Amino acid sequence: MNDKELQKEIVYLKNKQNVTILAHYYQSIEIQNIADYLGGSLELSKIAKEESDSEYIIFAGVDFMAETASILNQDKRVLLPNPESCCPMAAYLDAEMVREYKKTHPGLPVVTYVNSTAEVKAESDVCCTSANAVRVVKRIAKEFDVNSVLFGPDSNLADYAEQKSGIKCIKMPEEGHCYVHSQISVDDFKRSRDLIKDGLVLVHPECIREVRELADFVGSTAQMYDRVKNSKIEEDNFIIGTEEGLIKRIAEDFPDKHIYPIREKLICYNMKKHTLELIKYVLENLDDPMFEVKVPSEIAEKAIFPLKKMLQIS
Ligand code: SF4
CATH class of the missing domain: 3.40.50.10800 (NadA-like)
Known part of the structure; x- marks a missing residue:
């Protein structure tokens, strides 16, 4: 099948089975064009929270996005077409590291970029995206009555939020970055x-x-x-x-x-692991557990608070 035929088949299968497809802007144009909703992390988080009609969400993004959708929709099946589509930046920070930072910086709020694992979110006071990081940092610092926050895992976004908010953003860790x-x-x-x-x-x-x-x-x-x-x-x-x-x-x-x-070949190869063929295959095998992203309830119950707090601030 060529791309046009695959797209037609995907649209038919998703409509027939009442499936919602969310796609990030970093997907290929062919995938973007069959999505029900297209956006950046913040818009997709909001849609994932508000989306109530379908039983299944296919998420053409990286793993933390599908995890976020699962946390916000515990009753839905969230499917990642390529289970290997993960964000290397998120891997810079784990929950144990956050616990250590909290021990060495008692009383400071933890702000985590949505590009983080569910376990890291569960240790956080509030999440943020690149669209709202400055506002979130200002708000949480005021709430905690402090001039510094712990911020991870992207050190460049931490630096940007610090510059714009005037609040010190202690990087968790110093070297976290997006290779793109x-x-x-x-x-x-x-x-x-x-x-x-x-x-x-x-x-x-x-x-x-x-x-x-x-x-x-x-x-x-x-x-x-x-x-x-x-x-x-x-x-x-x-x-x-x-x-x-x-x-x-x-x-x-x-x-x-x-x-x-600004330069050629700015490609996130992790985002690009999804293909039209894979999305069609998932639509034909919706109950194959291989594609499902399910955050364990004990983690989801904690991680939902910093996500909801972010959505209130946004
Ligand atoms: S573009 Fe960067 S931050 Fe986004 S998914 Fe790819 S590696 Fe992660």
């Missing part, structure tokens, strides 16, 4: 700006500080999308510093704008 965004360098910025002189540079907060400080706009995937969507008529050229799935989405949705990647 942290590879964007000052040279990439200069090279693309030399090429497209009036190009507005939009980058993700997971980029290193030196790149963020040169950029015209720093925002989450959805915020970058909206920045182009709401741009002025004279803003023609955009240089985008994030995963190529979002860059392709923006180029397809706004054909009157010129969209350039």
Whole structure:
């Protein structure tokens, strides 16, 4: 089957069986185009919480996203088409490490990026995404009446949240990073700006500080999308510093704008482990336990609080 035939079959199977497909912007365009909902982590968390109609959610994203959907929907079956689709950044921090940080920094709230395991979330006071990290840090610091928080696992987002909030974000751990965004360098910025002189540079907060400080706009995937969507008529050229799935989405949705990647091959290979073939196979085998992501209830019961707190703040 070619992609068009696979997409047609997937749409037929999901409608027939009342399945919802959620896809992250970093999926291939072919997968994005068959999703019921497409978004960044924050929007997808909200949808996962509010989605009440279907018994099954197929999550075309990485494992922590499917775990979040499972925590927020304990009564639903959440399926990850490729069980090996995981986020290497989340692996920088485990629950035992968080417990140690709490011991050495008593009284400080724990803020964890949603890009973390369910066990880590269960040890946290509040979660955040790249879209709301600054607001979350300010709010929790005020609530705890402190000037510092523990923040993990992305050290670049911690640095960004600290810069913007004025609240010290102690990194859990120092070296946590996203291999996709942290590879964007000052040279990439200069090279693309030399090429497209009036190009507005939009980058993700997971980029290193030196790149963020040169950029015209720093925002989450959805915020970058909206920045182009709401741009002025004279803003023609955009240089985008994030995963190529979002860059392709923006180029397809706004054909009157010129969209350039800040560097070639910004690919999250972990996100790209899902394929149309796998999604079709899952739809034909919805009850195969191999695809189900189920967070144990004792972890989910704790992890739901920091997630709900984040959603209240957002
Ligand atoms: S883009 Fe980075 S943070 Fe997102 S899933 Fe891939 S490795 Fe993890």
